[in-house]
Amino acid sequence: MNAATMHTDKIEANDLSVFFRQAQVLKRVALKVPEKKVMAVIGPSGCGKSTFLRALNRMHDLVPGARVEGRILLDGENINDPRVDAVALRRRVGMVFQRPNPFPSMSIFDNVAAGLKLNRVKGNHAEVVERCLRQAALWDEVKDRLGHSPLSLSGGQQQRLCIARALAVEPEVLLMDEPASALDPIATARIEELIHELKARYTIVIVTHNMQQAARVSDQTAFFYMGELIEVGATEQIFTNPREKRTEDYVTGKFG
Amino acid sequence: MNGSLLRRKAVNHLLTGLCALMVLVALLPLVSVLWLVIKNGAAGLSWTFFTALPRPVGEEGGGVGNAVVGTLYIVAIACAFGLPLGIGAGVYLAESRNGLFARGIRFTAELLAGVPSIVIGIVAYGVVVVPMKRFSALAGGVALALLMIPTLARATEDLVRLVPGSLREASLALGVPQWKTSLRVVLRTAMGGIVTAVLLSIARVAGETAPLLFTALNNQYWNLRPDQPTSTLTVQIFNYAISPYEDWHAKAWSAALVLLLVVGVLNLLARQMTRTRLKGAR
Amino acid sequence: MRARADTPQPAAARPRVNRGDRAWGLILSALGGAVLIIAGGIILSLVRVARPVFAEVGLEDFLTGQDWDPLSDVFGALPFIYGTVVTSVLAILIALPVALGMTLFLAEMGPKWLRQPVAFAVETLASIPSVVYGLWALFVLVPWLRQTVQPFLGDHLGFLPLFSGPPLGLGYLAAALVLAVMILPTIASVTGEVLKTAPVAVKEGALALGATRWEAIRMAVLPHSRPGIFGATLLGLGRALGETMAVTMVIGNSPTISASLFAPGYTLPSVIANEFAEAAGDRHTGALAALALVLFGITLLLNSVARLIMQRGQRKLQGRAA
The missing domain is CATH 1.20.5 (Single alpha-helices involved in coiled-coils or other helix-helix interfaces)
Structure with a gap:
């Protein structure tokens, strides 16, 4: 359906609203994420950026009182259709969380293989684990202690382990919810490098409160405010020449 | 001043x-x-004390071998019923949010934990002994299981609640169904603590006497049939203690020592597990 | 309602539930529901076994009857209720000051290094099986009472009905003492928790005004802890009422009502323990089950009240903190 355009859109949200009980926290958002690009989502806290991200792999299904309206097309198919299995969807749309959350009861190896093992995927797990740890730029640091507890790793290493874990189920999209907010600057820099490398294979949506980070890692940036999408465009344009006053105020640090 | x-x-x-x-x-x-x-x-502890059957008064020697085996046997039956129900109910309480049904179950479990064990014995009598028309190891096991379930359920609930929600989310985001997430990620993470709680509850029911008096009753011989009366250490201690014979009093003390050792080892094991678990989490 | 004609039904309103997840949800609810079934089963099976007696004797006559003679089908529960209440209340009167003194000393007065070992000791005390306490009481406590304590009390306080009669050893006093030992850990652990939450600021304020340590405790710690201590007392009482083996071994097994603490008596759990296995027929069994029902009712009431009090205390604390 997008054959005419150069870049096909991987994700297309239409008229997307999210409610928690009576409160509407996301208001009729329409947003396109091009394939194999990095889209940064910025905005002050409580603006709905995390809510938007979690709608993309239907994590709201599990929250009592949460209601999602509107459409999200993934490769042209509406994932909010009741016939779509959220469990299968989440395998295509992986997620990395704000704080590193490796499974403490599993070894480093088992953490990366967790998605495969729990989904009973057959095949050579060792190969997948090595590939994903290499992709996550962690292999050299952990290859000699794959059987150890992930809690023996530093925070930055744990977060890269979580990225490797997400990659192992071979998603097409990677959602990152402030993946570096709990890390020190050096670990943050490594994660950002990693995002650059991963974009060759994956479509990435990253939520961040750090505008420099958004500027460094993303191709496109979307600015959310009070549950609305205010502006979306090429990252450079958003940061140097925003069309909206509110975007300008935010990126120049006048509020938020 | x-x-x-x-x-x-x-x-x-x-x-x-x-x-x-x-x-x-x-x-x-x-x-x-x-x-x-x-x-x-x-003084009374010896190899034969652990391996021999009880002897009538006046005869030298004899032991409580059948009672040791009987206690293990009945506790095993109790675990077979009590662990899945207790742990399962605990997981249910932890996973279901505070609906009316869950709150009712939680309150009921708390009250059940305070019901005297002798009352539980009568319940097991009514449920198992009356229909089977005989005292049995099964009845004793059911009584002990009923004692395990409420405390185990509350302990499991607390332990499962301690597992961070972020782990559950991480698993779900990998495309793992909820039931597998509960079993293989959440429950597995809480497992160390649950094993501790299980050890403690085994230690507690292994020392129970009252609910066994009219469920498992007693037996002078070896028994591993679930439908037959079965000897236990605790009931044996009671019978020996209230008897008028010096010899049996001595046996009661020795059996009490054995019981204390079993209970003590289980408790120490549980403590040790807690300690290593806390160290690991740091 | 909000959905437009061309949008499909919002997914999250009725998310498709994975088949395994639905089964898992059902299994868990069934396991949770089992707790309710067990509770219902307890009441039902007790009532079923006890029914013959209530039908014949009637509840009121059963509860107030002073004679217990199973062979002639005479069933009165009063001696057992009396014995249970007397031994349990006496046990509380003994255990509460000890537990309170101990936890106060550990929390407020004594050196910190003492806490860990004493906590361990109290845990050990709680883990000793009832029948072992009974053995100890029968061969250690009872002879000591008979030879030392009771003659002494009889000589000096014998004019009181409480301490009259021959020193038998076995009886209310022995049962109450062993119960006190057994409920001490329950009371101590709950009061210990309560004392930990006492507001430090008030205590320090009192100390700064020149109060002695005891005065600071009396002004700041005790008033705050009162509901918790009361709850702990009720929990301990609940345990004491249902405690069976140790009491059975030292109470003396006499279904009579006596004013003297030296006299032998009987309690609800003890008579069930002694007679149930060899009950003479359905009526006797039924009467014993009826006693269990009475016991069940009393403990249920006590435990619910204790929980409510402690919950309310906690809520009050949280309200104050917020």
């Missing part, structure tokens, strides 16, 4: 001393029980 200050200080010292004395008073029975069980029980 001065006099009143002196008096106030005197009151302070007096009451501090009194409170200190209470620590000693509280610990006195513990020391006395442990010391006397060891002193009176150790």
Whole structure:
């Protein structure tokens, strides 16, 4: 359906609203994420950026009182259709969380293989684990202690382990919810490098409160405010020449 | 002025001393029980004490082998019923949010934990002994299982709730269904603590006597059939203790020592597990 | 309602539930529901076994009857209720000051290094099986009472009905003492928790005004802890009422009502323990089950009240903190 355009859109949200009980926290958002690009989502806290991200792999299904309206097309198919299995969807749309959350009861190896093992995927797990740890730029640091507890790793290493874990189920999209907010600057820099490398294979949506980070890692940036999408465009344009006053105020640090 | 200050200080010292004395008073029975069980029980311990059947009064030798096996057997039956139900109910309580049904179950479990064990014995009698028309190991096991379930459920609930929600989310985001997430990620993470709780509850029911008196009853011989009366250490201690024979009194002390060792080892094991678990989490 | 004609039904309103997840949800609810079924089963099976007696004797006559003679089908529960209440209340009167003194000393007065070992000792005390306490009481406590304590009390306080009669050893006093030992850990652990939550600021304020340590405790710690201590007392009482083996071994097994603490008596759990296995027929069994029902009712009531009090205390604390 997008054959005419150069870049096909991987994700297309239409008229997307999210409610928690009576409160509407996301208001009729329409947003396109091009394939194999990095889209940064910025905005002050409580603006709905995390809510938007979690709608993309239907994590709201599990929250009592949460209601999602509107459409999200993934490769042209509406994932909010009741016939779509959220469990299968989440395998295509992986997620990395704000704080590193490796499974403490599993070894480093088992953490990366967790998605495969729990989904009973057959095949050579060792190969997948090595590939994903290499992709996550962690292999050299952990290859000699794959059987150890992930809690023996530093925070930055744990977060890269979580990225490797997400990659192992071979998603097409990677959602990152402030993946570096709990890390020190050096670990943050490594994660950002990693995002650059991963974009060759994956479509990435990253939520961040750090505008420099958004500027460094993303191709496109979307600015959310009070549950609305205010502006979306090429990252450079958003940061140097925003069309909206509110975007300008935010990126120049006048509020938020 | 001065006099009143002196008096106030005197009151302070007096009451501090009194409170200190209470620590000693509280610990006195513990020391006395442990010391006397060891002193009176150790002499009777021997290999045959663990392996032989009881002998009639006046005959030398004999042991409580069948009671040791019987206790293990009945506790195993109790675990077969009690662990899945207790842990399962606990997981249910942790996973279901505070609906009316869940709150009712939680309150019921708390009240059940306070029901005297002898009452539970009568329940097992009504449920198992009456229909089967005989005392049995099964009835004893059911009674002990009923004692395990409420405490185990509450302990499991607390432990599962301690597992961070972020782990559950991480698993779900990998495309793992909820039930597998609960079993393989959440429950597995809480498993160390649950094993500790299980050990503690086994230690507790292994020392129970009252609910076994009219469920498992007693047996002078070996028994591993679930539908037959079965001897246990605790009931054997009771019977020996209230008998008029010196010889049996000595056996009661020795059996008490064995029981204390079993219970003590289980408790220490549980403590040790807690300690290593806390160290691992750091 | 909000959905437009061309949008499909919002997914999250009725998310498709994975088949395994639905089964898992059902299994878990069933396991949770089992707790309710067990509770219902307890009441039902007790009532079923007890029914013959209530039908014949009637509840009121059963509860107030002073004679217990199973062979002639005479069933009165009063001696057992009396014995249970007397021994349990006496046990509380003994255990509460000891537990309170001990936990106060550990929390407020004594050196910190003492806490860990004493906590361990109290845990050990709680883990000793009832029948072992009974053995100890029968062969250690009872002879000591008979030879030392009771003659002494009889000589000096014998004019009181409480301490009259021959020193038998076995009886209410022995049962109450062993119960006190057994409920001490329950009371101590709950009061210990309560004392930990006492507001430090008030205590320090009192100390700064020149109060002695005891005065600071009396003004700041005790008033705050009162509901918790009351709850702990009720929990301990609940345990004491249902405690069976140790009491059975030292109570003396006499279904009579006596004013003297030296006299032998009987309690609800003890008579069930002694007679149930060899009950003479359905009526006797039924009467014993009826006693269990009475016991069940009393403990249920006590435990619910204790929980409510402690919950309310906690809520009050949280309200204050917020």
